[in-house]
Amino acid sequence: MIELWNWRIERRVAATEIRPALADALRVPVLPLGAIDPADIPQGAMLVDVWHRPGDFPTSVDCYAVPADLPEVVAVAAFARRLRRSCLLPDDTLDAGRHLLVTADGTIRPVHLDVRETDDGEILSNQRLCTVLSPRCRGWSPCHQSRWSPDSVLPALAAA
Template structure:
């Protein structure tokens, strides 16, 4: 594992509830079927590192997953964790639109949304989540 690039398996999520580190680690471990440990020394075996911290906004629990397995899609993992935690989770989508995210819902479904993001000293705060309407360019922003 020492020769792996830890950033190749990096996921950055935000949950719509204030959650404890233990609860997030348990849900992630169940979804990935792997040991999940806090950031620290290099984990043994196939363990996944996970940092959980809190900010303001509508998605106050930030979840950073390091050494995420490459055998599972990030959105699939987020969906499984959202079901276990019974809370919405947003994660970046694969476009260059910084306001567009994938929303994993507690029922296991996935959808595209937009959110306003403000960078703070504690981390990114996300507010005003709204559906992506999927216009001709993939997303249409309302006229200002």
């Protein structure tokens, strides 16, 4: 099975800044998607597509041919630390508004965002923590079915 990682980054970040940060954080060659003949892709290289849209996390990053032995949360934590920006990745609930926030120090916690579809793509806004203090996250909710239950925090050192 080929795995794909989809991340969002706070503020606009150029692809020319993202690719070297990924390569350094993950210790793999990182190439732009579509910029090279598939026959010329080096063994172990990751392909990355970057684009921008509106919202609180406007930079989108898609990673293809990701390292099989590296958990995604560990990869994004290393990347967020290297880039010094918070990142979002989808969580395991299939709730479009629930994500994992990976802060610039590599700490991971579940959050909710408002999601609005537009002609320019999906816009995320109004970030708030996933916590049992929120009526949306109490009781029988998708939040409690997740590996990342409300109020869970994976500190930076554990995420490394």
